[in-house]
Structure formats: structure tokens, C-alpha cells
Amino acid sequence: MANSTIMLAAAGSGKTYYVANHLDPNKKNLVITYTNQNVANLQKEIIKKFGEIPINTKVITFSSFIYRWLLKPLEPILKIGNHEGFITTGVEVKKTPEPQTVDKKPNPKYNKKVELKHYIYFGKYYVSRMSSLFNDQKNSVKKIILQRIIKFCDCIYFDELQDFMDADFTLLQYFIKNKEIEVFAVGDFHQHSVSKSNTISSKPFKNGKRYITKEDYINLFPNDTVIDETTLIKSRRVPKEICKLINSKLKIYIDSISEIKGHYDLLTTESQIKDVLNDTSIKKLFYRESAKYTCLPNINWGYSKGDTYKKTCIILTSTFDNLFEDNFSPKKLSPTQINTLYVAITRATHEVYFIKDKDFKPLKIDYVIKN
């Protein structure tokens, strides 16, 4: 019997390093993360530690976990409505299923949950609906799926905990609740609702119209879950001075163990701004549509999640133009807005430059790609 552990970490605190060093090579470990990039990062870190991937450790993406471990092997007993015995040939990642509503109106093309087409497109599962297919199975079926996992796996690591939303989150809860398998989930609560694909934030982080707090979030897990908020609270990446800025302005607690002095600067004069924008050693972070701009290298705030750069320049949105003024308060802003900026600020190991929206606007024309 194993209790599950939830580890809440700060940005740049070395989650990947921690997972690689925490896992026991004598156990059978399944390490699950969202992107192929993170699979590669985790594998690299594990190889650094053990010289190779231990024989009984596997790093896979969340979607292959659902397909290969939860759905495919048990397909003969899965049910969709009254349908049984469907055989799929893989996962559909390019096509998105018809949503239930379009512009808040019912979508006539939507296929209900009891129809095969809700989950399956030409013999392949829609990647976005695999979790809910698992969740919707009878308890007895889920038990068999679990028994199978237990047979081959002692410990499951879930990376990027904060990215588990909606059906993915329900699935995660199911595993954390289960006592027969050791689950270790790690993530940064303050990076929730910041997705690379810019989807609108939802359950569990939003309850109706209200965003939940970190405490609310912790309470979503069973009482006996071990909640660790201290081990990974110190950022190895983000310098002290920048942590202080985040603490005071965004009211997000983050501490630093970086030995680099680091500093941040608000650029105000046109020449300062131009120098930085033209400097190719500085990564420019735009709120959105970074591809529109000629100043390279650049990226969207949300897309920078998980990345590390030496120097960054953040082009603020009008919402944050008063960030450096005393009257700035995050209270009226949504966690989506705050968390996205938090992600952007926590990317740099050395220097962060800020440009106000109102200062960038007059220069914008020079930096937009002309057709």
C-alpha cells in the first residue's frame, strides 16, 4: 500500500532533475509527461544519473500512456454507449472532434458520448477524448486495467501536474486515490491555465466563474495524499532579484538558490528598447503572435513554458503596463493572466528586460513582418 505524493514546485526548481534522481532503478517506473520534448528531457536527465535508462523504467507521453496502458490492451471489453468490441488502429492527433457547443450554441454535428464517433475518427481515438473514455468505463473494467498496470509497474510519475485539466484531471485523481500503486505527481500550481495551445482554463482550476486557490486545489486530493510544498520551492534558474519582483508584484511565492546575480530592467527610451530588440542573444517574449515579429529569436509567453534562456525581454500587455508602479495589484486579474506572465518572467537565468505596451506600440511597425 502506497500513499501518493504531490509535489508542488516552483518554476526552474529542477523538477526534471528531481524526478530523475528520485526514481528507484530497482523498481518498475512509468514516467509520464505531456510532450515529446519533455520525454526527451527526462530521458536525458535519467541517463545523466544512471548512465542509461534503467531496464524497468519507461518514459512516455501522457497520450501513449492512455492509449498503450489504459485503452488498447483492454479494448475487447471497453464500452462506448452500447458499442462493444471496436478495434482501433491508433491515435488521431491532427483532427479535433466536433465540440458540444459552438459560440455557446449547440453544435448539430456533435456526437454524443454514447456514439463511437464521439471518441473515434476513422478507427483512431481522438487524442483529446481518450481520458474521458477511460473515465466513462465501468468500475469493474477500470479495475482490470489497474490490475494490469500493477502487474508491470510499481510507481507512476506524472510530470506537469498543473496541466491535468478536465477529464485528464479526473483520470489523475483516480490514480492518486488508488492505494495499490505509488503515484508521484509534480508540478507548479502557478503555471496552471498556461497552455502551449492557449486553451481556456477550466476544471479543476475554475469552479464556475471563480478560480480556485492553491489550498482549494490541494483539497481536491484525498486526505492521506502527501503534499510536499517545500522540497522544490527554490528556483535554481531564476535569480534572487527576479524572485523578489515576482513575490512582491505577482504575489506568488518563489525563492532562489541561483548563484547568478541577475537583474531586471524596465526599458523606457527608444534607443534602449531598440538595442535590446535587435540583440539576438536575448529571447523576445510576446504575449501572442510572436511569429508576426521580425526581432528574433522570439516566442509566445505561453509557449515558453519549460524553456530556459540566459536573457529575455518581455513585451508587456497593456494590462501589465503599470506593473512597476506602486499601485499595481494582481487581485483584479485572472490567474490565467498572472500565471502566463509568471511563466514568461521565470524563463531567464541572468537578465530580464521589460517593455511596456505603450512604449512598444510606436515602434511596432518596424518589427512587424510585411507581406
Next chain:
Amino acid sequence: MYIKQLKIWGFKKFETFDLEFNEHINVIIGENEAGKSTILEAIDIVLNQRLFNNTNNFEKYFHLNNIEAFNTNPILDNLPEIKIELIFNDETENEIENEYFNGLHSSYESQLKNGITFSYKFDQNYRELFETTQIDTLNENFIPTDYYIAEWTTFSGRKYINKKCPIKNVLIDNSIRKNNLFDSYAKRIFNANTEPQKRQNLSHQFKRNISKFILENNDDLAIKDYTLGIDENKTILENLVDLKSEGISIQNKGKGKENLIKTEIALEVNSDLIMLEEPENHLSYVNTRKLINDIQHMCGQAQMIITTHNPLIVSRLNLKNTLWISNDTCHSLKDVDDETADYFMKTDNMQLLNFILSKKIILVEGNSEYILLPFLTKNSFTSSLDDMKIEILSGGGITYKHYIEVSKIIKNHLLVVTDNDGNQETIDEIQLFNSATFGQSILIKCANTPEEFTFEVCLYNKNKAILKEISDKKPGTHAEYRKQPCDKDLAYMLKNKTESALYITTEGSYKNTILPDYIKEGIEWLIQQ
């Protein structure tokens, strides 16, 4: 991991077939054409993806009934199919990698099992094409194997590729049938015994040296405007390797030696599974024993599957490891009791295989019964033992009790013909045995009175008129046996059992000799079975 079970549908001889393997040694026996090598072939196809990975015509692999069913009603749904399931053990060794083999995609339906399924069937993607345009082809009773697909799937529902083979295996085929595949054997050993990296390096060095050779001999290889090159397809190292022993290719060492060496090498290679097809071929008695000794001492933890016609291999590798294939069914002899298995293991019994393979058997005690019974049966009944498909075996000193133990397991019909040795207790015991096993497949027969203490006495009593003066064969025969007075002719028979038996079968005046009653009754029983 080891192979726990093999299931076959519609492949060659087997319409449906199911076989459970032992973890270590498996000795497969059966009549010719029972399908022993088909079993090894099936394993090879599933594990190593041999055979069905090209576009050859595989029509000959379908089961005849399935072809017949299609010919009778040539529609798509009746097209013959082949399915082979290989089930691995699942009690232990649940390494995370093995998850790839575990799931519900098998004939077990709701039970999670480890394994691989091979199927060869009509590709449903062509259904529409056939239903709209090509129906005529089907009517010609022609199986459209060009539109067939061979698929390997693990029980987890994923595609299987032999690179992920969980069981390192080697198949050694010593049968006369396929002996020309020698090069492929050397290749298998090369591949199984050399690490992939080393193999790559060897192959690379080989090619480099060939190109070096061409470069150095450029001038000599030129013919007018052309140059002679080397055919790259013919210079693949693994296709050229040859096994040598003491500098001589083992192909040139005589078939017997060749087999021995091949088997020894297979045993030395670090395999999880060793498949040996008729390893006794071309081997003398002494070498067969050497081979068995090697198998016993060198196979280690590996699983062995051996097909054989050799009784020594069967008895020496423990009768309990025998899997007997008959009528498309596999019978395991694992339930034979230890004492009996041990007994046969120690006695090098040459008749054991015959005993297992025969359906109706008469087991006799001595040589004279063995010689005379076929002859006497023909006289007492209208047909011969051969006609009635009854096998006669001489116990050769082994007490019949051990045969009875085996017979109980394999469920053949066994008539034991024995002497009462003048002992009323023996008669009673036998009667007790028969009434206890009444209606079963074993019957023991002896003469009913202690006075008729042995076969010759019964034979003489039954045929007194014919056998009178048989003692003339040996003048001077005294009318006594074991210091007791007895008829002179009988005394001759008792003192010269084998000689008199042969004499009766060859001398015209005895041609009407018939069976003693207890044996006749026994054979009547056997006929009715």
C-alpha cells in the same frame, strides 16, 4: 519468459489444435505426419516472423477442410484463414517491457494473458473491390492470396516485430527433409551468438576489405571498356558464414557428426528456447546417448522443445516431459507417476515409444508368447493382429505394472498376458484388479488354475492332439520338468521355450495350433474395444 501454450487454427494439418508446454523439457512424439514439425514451424512463424513476410503463395499452408468449405460455397466469408497464438508464462518476470505482450487481444477474451497472435487472412480493405467487381474469381475456386494479409499482433493489441522478440531462440532442423538449409542454420547461430554491434562491425570490415580488394586489383578487373565489380547482394556476410570445427566445415563431417555438432553449438548458445527437430537422425546408439547427455547437462534454464522418433530420448529425458500428438490432439504424460518415469529412465526401454503410439496393445511376458501369438491369433480368429491393428510387445523383463501406469495416462487399450506361476494368490490378485478396473481400458489375463502355471502348459493342454510327438524334435527328452514328472512333449516345450515356439510357427503339421482360452478371451476383449 517461456512458451506456455500454442494454439493453432487452420494451419496445415491442424484445423484446431492446442498444446501446453512444460517450462523446461518437452519431447514431442507422434506418428509420421502427426504434425510434430508443424508445431516447431508454427512457433518459428510467430516468434521470428519467418515465412509469411514475403509475397509467396501460401496456399499449401491452409487446412484442407477450410479450403473445402470455401470450394463448396465460394464467398468472401468462407475464405480459409490461418491463426496461430503463442502464449507466454505470466506468473513471474513481469518486467515493464513485457507489458507489450499483455492484454485481452487473444482467444482468452476476458483474461489478461501474455502472447503474440499471427494471422493470415483476406485483407478486409479489399472487400469492397471483390464485392463489386471480382466475384467471378471466387467462383473459380481460386483462393486470392494476393489479397491476403499476414499480421503479427501482441495481446496488448500492438503490432509485433521480431526485433522485440522476448525469447531468444534457435531452431535446429536435423530432419532429412530440410537438410539443405544448412547455410541458414549457420546464419542463425551467427546471429544468435554475436552481439548486434559486433555483427555490424564484422559486416562493415568485410565490405571494406572487398572494396579494398577491388581497388587494389582495379587493372586486372578491367575488361575493355568495362570493369568487373562484386555483386553486393551476394556478399552479405551473414549469408556466407559457415560453421567449422577443427578447420573443417561441419557440412563435410558426415551427417551424424554434423548433427551432433549442430546440437552442441545450439546448447552452448545462450538461448531461452532451443527447438530440436529429430536430433537423433544419422546418430548411432552411442552418439544418441551422448546427445541426450548433452541436452540434460547443457540446456540450463532454457526451454527445450524436441521432436523425436527415438525411444531412448523419450525415456531418458523423463517420460513425464513427453507430449504425444495424435488425432490433432496433444496428450501430456506429465501425470505419469515418478516411480514409473524413473523406471523407464533407467532401463533404456526401446519399446516405450511403440507402446505409447499404439492404440491396442498386447503385452506379453516372454519370447515364446511374442513369437507365437501372431500365429495363434490368425488360427483362432479369422484375421491377423496386424489386420486388427493390435500391437504386440514383449515386456522384456520389465514388470507390467509400470506399463499399466503409462497406459492409464495415455488411455490406450492394453491386454496384459501373464503367467500365474502356479500361485493362487496371483490369480486372485489379477481377478481383483480386473473387477476393480472393469469397463476401463486395461485387462490382465492369466490361466485360471495354478496347475496351468505358464503359457506352454496352457498351449499344450489346448492343442494336445496337434502337439503330440513334438518332443521328437529333441530325442532323449525326459518326461519331467523341475524334478516333477510331466508329459514328455510338454517337458520338451517347457525346457526349450523359444526353440519350440519357432518350431510350431514353421512346421506344417502344427499349422492349426490355436490360442489357449485365457489369451483368446483377452483378445476378444481387445477387439471389442
